Amino acid sequence: MSYIIKGRTCDYEVVIGLEVHCQVISKAKLFSSASAESGGTPNDHVAFIDAGFPGMLPVVNKFCVEQAVKTGLGLNAKINKKSVFARKNYFYADLPQGYQISQYDKPIVGEGYLDIELEDGSTKRIGIERLHLEQDAGKSIHDMLPGKSCIDLNRSGVALMEIVSKPDMSSPYEAGAYLTKLRSIVRYLETCDGNMNEGSMRCDANVSVRPVGSKELRTRCEIKNVNSIRYLMQAIEYEANRHVDAYDNGEEIYQETRLFNANKKETRSMRGKENANDYRYFPDPDLAFPLVVSDELLEKVKNSMPEMPEEKAIRFVQTYKISEDEAKRLSAEKTVANYFEEAMKEKGSDGKKTANLILVELAAYMSENQIENIYELKTTASRLGRITALVEDGTIGLRIAKELLPMIEETDKEPEAIIEEKGLKQVSDTGEIEKIIDKIIADNPKNVEEYKAGKEKLFGFFVGQVMKATQGKANPAVINKLLKDKLS
Amino acid sequence: MADLTSKTIAELSQGFDNKEFSATEVVTAYIKNMEQGRKYNAYITETGEHALAQAKDCDNRIASGKRLSMLDGVPLGIKDLFCTKDIKTTAASRILENFIPPYESTVTKNLLDAGSIFIGKTNLDEFAMGGANLTSYFGQAINPIKRADGKEVVTGGSSGGSAAAVAASMCAGATGTDTGGSIRQPAAFCGIVGIKPTYGRCSRYGIIAYASSLDQAGPMTKTVEDAAIMLEKMAGFDELDSTSADIAVPNFTSSLKSGVKGLKVGVVKEFLNGDLNKEIAAAYEESMNILKSNGAEIKEISLPNMKYALATYYIIAPAEASSNLARYDGLRFGLRVDGSSLDEMYENSRSAGFGAEVKRRIMIGTYVLSAGYYDAYYLKALNVRKLIRQDYINAFKEVDTILTPVAPTTAFTIEESKSFDPVTNYLQDVFTVPVNLAKLPAISVPVKMAENSLPIGMQLIGRDFDEETLFKGAYVLEQNNSWSRR
Numbered sequence: 001m002s003y004i005i006k007g008r009t010c011d012y013e014v015v016i017g018l019e020v021h022c023q024v025i026s027k028a029k030l031f032s033s034a035s036a037e038s039g040g041t042p043n044d045h046v047a048f049i050d051a052g053f054p055g056m057l058p059v060v061n062k063f064c065v066e067q068a069v070k071t072g073l074g075l076n077a078k079i080n081k082k083s084v085f086a087r088k089n090y091f092y093a094d095l096p097q098g099y100q101i102s103q104y105d106k107p108i109v110g111e112g113y114l115d116i117e118l119e120d121g122s123t124k125r126i127g128i129e130r131l132h133l134e135q136d137a138g139k140s141i142h143d144m145l146p147g148k149s150c151i152d153l154n155r156s157g158v159a160l161m162e163i164v165s166k167p168d169m170s171s172p173y174e175a176g177a178y179l180t181k182l183r184s185i186v187r188y189l190e191t192c193d194g195n196m197n198e199g200s201m202r203c204d205a206n207v208s209v210r211p212v213g214s215k216e217l218r219t220r221c222e223i224k225n226v227n228s229i230r231y232l233m234q235a236i237e238y239e240a241n242r243h244v245d246a247y248d249n250g251e252e253i254y255q256e257t258r259l260f261n262a263n264k265k266e267t268r269s270m271r272g273k274e275n276a277n278d279y280r281y282f283p284d285p286d287l288a289f290p291l292v293v294s295d296e297l298l299e300k301v302k303n304s305m306p307e308m309p310e311e312k313a314i315r316f317v318q319t320y321k322i323s324e325d326e327a328k329r330l331s332a333e334k335t336v337a338n339y340f341e342e343a344m345k346e347k348g349s350d351g352k353k354t355a356n357l358i359l360v361e362l363a364a365y366m367s368e369n370q371i372e373n374i375y376e377l378k379t380t381a382s383r384l385g386r387i388t389a390l391v392e393d394g395t396i397g398l399r400i401a402k403e404l405l406p407m408i409e410e411t412d413k414e415p416e417a418i419i420e421e422k423g424l425k426q427v428s429d430t431g432e433i434e435k436i437i438d439k440i441i442a443d444n445p446k447n448v449e450e451y452k453a454g455k456e457k458l459f460g461f462f463v464g465q466v467m468k469a470t471q472g473k474a475n476p477a478v479i480n481k482l483l484k485d486k487l488s
Numbered sequence: 489m490a491d492l493t494s495k496t497i498a499e500l501s502q503g504f505d506n507k508e509f510s511a512t513e514v515v516t517a518y519i520k521n522m523e524q525g526r527k528y529n530a531y532i533t534e535t536g537e538h539a540l541a542q543a544k545d546c547d548n549r550i551a552s553g554k555r556l557s558m559l560d561g562v563p564l565g566i567k568d569l570f571c572t573k574d575i576k577t578t579a580a581s582r583i584l585e586n587f588i589p590p591y592e593s594t595v596t597k598n599l600l601d602a603g604s605i606f607i608g609k610t611n612l613d614e615f616a617m618g619g620a621n622l623t624s625y626f627g628q629a630i631n632p633i634k635r636a637d638g639k640e641v642v643t644g645g646s647s648g649g650s651a652a653a654v655a656a657s658m659c660a661g662a663t664g665t666d667t668g669g670s671i672r673q674p675a676a677f678c679g680i681v682g683i684k685p686t687y688g689r690c691s692r693y694g695i696i697a698y699a700s701s702l703d704q705a706g707p708m709t710k711t712v713e714d715a716a717i718m719l720e721k722m723a724g725f726d727e728l729d730s731t732s733a734d735i736a737v738p739n740f741t742s743s744l745k746s747g748v749k750g751l752k753v754g755v756v757k758e759f760l761n762g763d764l765n766k767e768i769a770a771a772y773e774e775s776m777n778i779l780k781s782n783g784a785e786i787k788e789i790s791l792p793n794m795k796y797a798l799a800t801y802y803i804i805a806p807a808e809a810s811s812n813l814a815r816y817d818g819l820r821f822g823l824r825v826d827g828s829s830l831d832e833m834y835e836n837s838r839s840a841g842f843g844a845e846v847k848r849r850i851m852i853g854t855y856v857l858s859a860g861y862y863d864a865y866y867l868k869a870l871n872v873r874k875l876i877r878q879d880y881i882n883a884f885k886e887v888d889t890i891l892t893p894v895a896p897t898t899a900f901t902i903e904e905s906k907s908f909d910p911v912t913n914y915l916q917d918v919f920t921v922p923v924n925l926a927k928l929p930a931i932s933v934p935v936k937m938a939e940n941s942l943p944i945g946m947q948l949i950g951r952d953f954d955e956e957t958l959f960k961g962a963y964v965l966e967q968n969n970s971w972s973r974r
Binding site: 048051052053054055056057058059060087089091092093096097098099149151278280281282285286287288289 | 570571577579584587589590591593692693694695696697699700701727728729730731807808810811813814815817819820821830831834854857858859862866
């Protein structure tokens with residue numbers, strides 16, 4: 001299923017590496033005690049160091065260090081016992097110190113990997129090159145006052161983790177899957193909220209192409225700040241094709257930074273390499289001692305690691321008797337996994353049915369109504385759990401269970417109340433169902449004849465008719481038994 | 489009443505305890521001196537009124553017998569590189585001409601907590617870059633000691649204003665900072681005592697940075713004992729400075745007078761055999777003899793890598809400075825000169841705001857960190873810096889302290905300095921700079937009057953965090969030398 005772009009002279013494959021900036025979940029900033037909360041009144045969360053005042057010094061926020069280590073462990077990566085903060089020097093209006101404190105040649109986290117699932121269900125391992133800690137810059141606002149720019153330093157100094165992958169992805173799908181998986185991991189770890197539309201997770205993509213089978217790495221372009229997974233995939237697709245067109249036309253690709261235009265679905269040049277800053281990295285003398293991750297700290301973080309998606313899926317299969325596929329899909333997002341487990345706490349609830357209602361019914365409802373977080377549904381985990389319990393004990397049928405969901409979303413009422421109000425209880429009274437079956441057999445002599453002659457799939461037709469007549473309330477097991485008896 | 493401003497800090501403290509005079513009287517006397525000494529241009533900002541208000545509180549404490557420390561009621565000058573809350577702090581630069589910090593540096597906070605009184609902010613080389621206090625935007629400071637030929641000489645730098653203020657009794661003691669000799673050399677030029685403690689001993693929080701890995705605060709005083717009293721209060725671990733050392737501050741004053749018997753003092757072979765100025769060499773010799781006659785053992789040691797120290801320093805310090813001074817961009821505080829674009833505003837503000845020497849060092853620093861030059865200059869300098877420190881560590885296996893001159897000459901006139909090119913200026917730092925590179929403590933004490941009647945200073949260099957030994961040795965030098973007896 002490899003992703004190939006047909007060129008005029010040869011077929012090309014795509015080489016993709018991603019650099020993802022994750023805003024660290026932390027109360028305070030990386031080097032100051034000011035609040036790291038996003039939003040708020042501009043310039044309200046600013047310590048003197050965040051504004052680059054003279055004589056102010058950085059003191060590293062140990063919690064942010066723990067968060068980086070935790071993320072590193074979640075990415076199966078090497079934790080560097082000693083790392084170094086370096087200054088990245090450049091002038092910009094929203095960079096108060098005139099440099100960003102980052103990590104350069106000695107990052108806190110070294111090589112690791114994560115596994116993504118491909119379209120065909122197989123797994124591919126994507127290498128992680130490194131993860132380092134750095135400060136965010138402030139925000140420049142150019143359209144608030146005519147002829148003037150405004151600076152908001154609330155974000156200045158907030159901790160970011162930059163996670164750099166190896167150039168291991170070879171299709172827009174793989175890049176999307178990588179970013180989805182990475183987001184799932186940081187959300188599991190609670191080290192980043194992963195909200196791309198709010199900018200707390202930002203992605204730059206390095207894209208190049210090469211003839212299929214070749215091992216060379218051709219000139220790459222960096223596409224900046226693609227703020228959704230869908231845009232990332234679109235941007236890569238456009239960019240890869242642009243490269244192929246250029247090579248087809250005998251043109252060269254220049255190393256440059258490009259911006260993705262989501263409306264036009266194309267990338268355009270932002271700045272070429274010749275305009276690149278010389279950042280003059282050097283170790284920050286204000287943080288002269290190497291940042292040490294002690295054995296105690298590493299142990300502490302290891303002990304605080306939550307159950308990760310893969311482990312969770314295995315446990316779900318064992319505990320709730322659901323399929324491997326269902327378990328994987330449920331545990332891909334931490335919120336969904338938690339929701340599922342909460343639903344399963346309801347007495348009498350059923351794993352298989354709960355999984356199915358989440359993965360099919362609720363998933364469809366959420367995507368139709370653009371709801372991102374399952375916890376925003378009116379169908380709470382408890383309500384869903386109770387619904388499957390009601391199916392299990394025969395109070396309602398599965399079809400009614402499915403129909404209940406949109407009703408709850410609309411009314412925010414308890415499922416039991418709706419069942420009562422609308423009389424949706426399942427009918428298991430043999431006598432009543434028998435009467436209905438008799439009538440259906442009488443009304444459809446031709447079908448009865450054909451069924452008896454061997455057209456067995458007509459059985460479904462009779463079940464459907466009974467369900468229709470009882471508005472789905474008849475107990476399917478009872479229907480099956482009675483129909484079989486009557487039609488034999 | 490005898491002149492209060494001629495007293496040492498120790499004497500003032502005793503006088504307060506004995507209620508011989510009040511803090512208000514002392515401050516008033518110093519304010520008078522400060523006003524009379526304006527010709528020395530030692531202060532950028534005088535805070536007399538503020539000091540008198542502080543003195544009232546001190547007097548209440550004196551009256552109730554609850555003095556906070558030996559420094560309670562003692563008027564100090566504060567180098568205008570320390571941020572002082574609500575008091576203008578300029579770094580002697582036009583770019584910070586009107587900057588009033590909303591926070592207090594840790595060192596000055598410690599001094600305030602000890603009850604000391606700030607009577608003004610002292611002059612310095614712009615951003616502490618210079619060795620003669622000639623680069624200050626507010627004009628040069630003048631050495632209160634006149635040369636035999638009647639000519640005015642420089643104070644040295646960068647803590648020139650502090651040195652002049654102490655020498656002319658315009659404060660009882662002063663703070664300085666020392667990045668490559670900025671406490672020790674002006675102390676030597678002005679005939680006072682100054683100590684650069686071990687890197688990490690005093691917090692750098694709130695001190696306007698020149699070169700962060702080298703900057704260190706220290707006291708400048710009339711006597712060794714006063715320096716010990718002041719440093720005890722200035723120093724201490726500070727969690728606001730990640731390079732601050734979490735090591736207890738010893739009681740320097742209690743061990744100060746215990747002598748140098750059995751102390752092993754190293755003298756540097758390379759300096760003895762080199763081309764030292766004759767008078768400096770004579771003072772070096774005299775100092776050895778003083779220590780020897782007091783029971784110390786003099787040992788020749790070698791510091792083979794010292795010849796690389798200046799080159800190393802003038803790569804590392806400007807590199808850090810070029811980055812540290814990037815924040816002065818005209819955007820949030822300080823001087824702004826508008827332009828038609830952001831870049832033009834930067835250029836205009838920084839061109840107008842910085843003086844020539846600061847610009848020179850920013851350019852050198854930017855150059856040595858640039859792609860393609862980093863390895864050849866900055867990285868190499870970092871490695872040589874390790875070798876220089878290793879030289880000292882090796883030497884300290886054999887000796888307890890190392891004696892060297894502070895400066896290659898006595899103070900010079902401004903006219904003479906005009907004939908110096910930048911490199912000649914930088915050569916002034918040859919004895920002091922390696923100590924900062926090695927992060928070691930060193931004390932500068934005047935030992936002899938040169939024929940031109942200017943003081944000559946010697947320095948004692950110590951092991952990491954062994955300021956105690958330096959105070960002991962310096963005390964012996966102070967009590968027995970010809971300058972102190974003049």
